[in-house]
Amino acid sequence: MSDSSKNPAPQSFSAAELLQELFPGSEDAPQDMSGQPTLGLYPVADGRLALVHGRQLAEFTPLHGQAKNALHCDLCHHTRSPSEATIYRVVVAQRRSRYITLCRSTEHCQSRAGRAGLEALAERVFPVESGAEMF
Numbered sequence: 623m624s625d626s627s628k629n630p631a632p633q634s635f636s637a638a639e640l641l642q643e644l645f646p647g648s649e650d651a652p653q654d655m656s657g658q659p660t661l662g663l664y665p666v667a668d669g670r671l672a673l674v675h676g677r678q679l680a681e682f683t684p685l686h687g688q689a690k691n692a693l694h695c696d697l698c699h700h701t702r703s704p705s706e707a708t709i710y711r712v713v714v715a716q717r718r719s720r721y722i723t724l725c726r727s728t729e730h731c732q733s734r735a736g737r738a739g740l741e742a743l744a745e746r747v748f749p750v751e752s753g754a755e756m757f
Contacts, residue, residue, distance in 0.1 A: 661740050663697070663728050671710065671728065675744040682710035682722060693723045697743050698734035700725070714750050722747075 663682075664672045671682040685708070693707040694700075708726055711719050722743070725731035732740060 661737060663732055665728060673744060673747060675748060678748045680712050680747045680750050682712050685709045685711055695725045695731060696722045697724055697739055698731045712747055714747060720747060
């Protein structure tokens with residue numbers, strides 16, 4: 623007989639719970655200092671990233687394996703070696719995914735891309751049809 627309390631099943635969190643964790647105490651769509659809807663790429667766990675754009679949330683899951691050739695970052699548009707970039711999968715609809723290449727240094731990549739680059743990336747990903755509307 624096995625005791626299920628020793629090996630609990632992995633928990634899955636809703637997009638709303640994840641957004642609440644990223645932005646505690648937010649009652650409405652999170653906003654930045656200028657009052658614009660939050661827009662950013664945030665590390666979550668296990669190498670995953672969360673793209674937040676106002677009330678929308680998309681989860682980027684890294685693909686395992688090593689690319690052999692240089693990769694072009696879809697956010698900052700710099701060419702990177704396979705050790706400096708990762709390919710991510712983001713589910714945008716039932717049985718439909720997009721593959722996005724991003725620099726491993728998310729913070730520096732976002733600063734190079736600026737808000738315009740993040741908005742362009744968000745336009746490629748959103749709206750996610752899997753209920754990513756948060757509030």
